[in-house]
Structure formats: structure tokens, C-alpha cells
Amino acid sequence: MLVLLAFIIIFHITSAALLFIATIDNAWWVGEEFFADIWRVCVNNTNCTEIDDSIQEFSTVQAVQATMILSTILCCIAFLIFVLQLFRLKQGERFVLTSIIQLMSCLCVMIAASIYTDRREDIHKNNPTLYALTSDGSYGYSFILAWVAFAFTFISGLMYLILRKRK
Structure with missing residues (x-):
């Protein structure tokens, strides 16, 4: 059981690290x-340009930003609750709250990556020069890490549900 708990802790920390990298790093859409x-x-x-309210689709960008930040925060909170529940609750009650919060984190990162996938073109249309430059590109590793973090948080949330009854 200790090996399983160690694996879950490492898996959860990896999920949080992926979320931090995907949220902070500058590689969602890359080109030459x-x-x-x-x-x-x-x-x-x-020449870096901040994405601000001058962009026509700023509410879309804000939605992606907010859900990625919320996902990262929820993943960290789930880890803290996991550690607290590990020693405080009896068998059968453990990890349900952790699972719910981790699955909410999963949902948030899925929403963020889905919105970005759907609305990526609309973000830069207000600046024609920038749009012409960024139209020829591909999804970067931060975008891919966001989807990997989605899978990791989903698997982690399911593992907590399965673990709740184990001794």
C-alpha cells in the first residue's frame, strides 16, 4: 500500500507540475x-506583445487564462486535502473530496484547452500584421502539456475514487 501511495503522490505532483508549465510557459502556438x-x-x-483588452476576443483569452489558473489551484488544493485525509479519515471516507476536487481540476483544464483549440484564430484577428504572422504555426508543447495534464488529472481523480476503500 505504501508503494501505491508513493506512486499516487508522484503522479499528483507530476500533474501539478504539468499544469504549472502549461499555464506559465510561452508555447501554446508556435511558428518559425x-x-x-x-x-x-x-x-x-x-518583440513581445501582451494580450490585453484591445484584442477583440479578449473575453475568450480571459476564459482560458482563468480556467487554467483555476485548474492549477484546484490540483494543488486536492493534493493538500489528500495529505490531510490520509491521516484523518477512516477507510471508506478517504479521498472522496480529493477525487472530486481533482476531477474539477480536470474539467477546468479540459475547458481551457478546448476553448483555445476552438478560438485560437479569433484571438489575433484584431491585429492584421500579427494575424498574418501567427496564422502559419502549430500547437506548441505547452498546449500539448495541457492536454496531457488533463489526462493525468482525470486518471488521478479516478485513482482516488478507487483508493477510497483500500486499506
Whole structure:
């Protein structure tokens, strides 16, 4: 059982790390001369433009930002609750709250990545020069890490549900 708990702790910490990297790092959409994320667009590694309310689809960007931050916070809270429940609750009651919070984190990261997938083009249409540059690109590793974090948080949430009855 200790090996299983150690595996779950490492898995959960990995999920949180993936969420932090996906939220902070600047590689959601990349091309030869630029890279962009949910916070800014950088051209030639020197000219960075913050995504602000001057962009037509700013509410879309805010939704992605908010859900990624919420997902990261929920994942960290779930870990703290897991540690507290590990020693405080009796068998059968353990990890249900942790599972619920982890699955909410999973839902948030899924919503953020889905919105970004659907509305990525709309984010830069207000600036024609920037849109022409960023239209030829591909999804970067931070975007992929967000989807991997979705899978990890989902699996982790299910593991907590299965673990609730184990001794």
C-alpha cells in the first residue's frame, strides 16, 4: 500500500507540475518567427506583445487564462486535502473530496484547452500584421502539456475514487 501511495503522490505532483508549465510557459502556438501563449505573443524573441483588452476576443483569452489558473489551484488544493485525509479519515471516507476536487481540476483544464483549440484564430484577428504572422504555426508543447495534464488529472481523480476503500 505504501508503494501505491508513493506512486499516487508522484503522479499528483507530476500533474501539478504539468499544469504549472502549461499555464506559465510561452508555447501554446508556435511558428518559425514567433511563439504565443495565453498571456502574450512574442516575435523574434524580442518583440513581445501582451494580450490585453484591445484584442477583440479578449473575453475568450480571459476564459482560458482563468480556467487554467483555476485548474492549477484546484490540483494543488486536492493534493493538500489528500495529505490531510490520509491521516484523518477512516477507510471508506478517504479521498472522496480529493477525487472530486481533482476531477474539477480536470474539467477546468479540459475547458481551457478546448476553448483555445476552438478560438485560437479569433484571438489575433484584431491585429492584421500579427494575424498574418501567427496564422502559419502549430500547437506548441505547452498546449500539448495541457492536454496531457488533463489526462493525468482525470486518471488521478479516478485513482482516488478507487483508493477510497483500500486499506
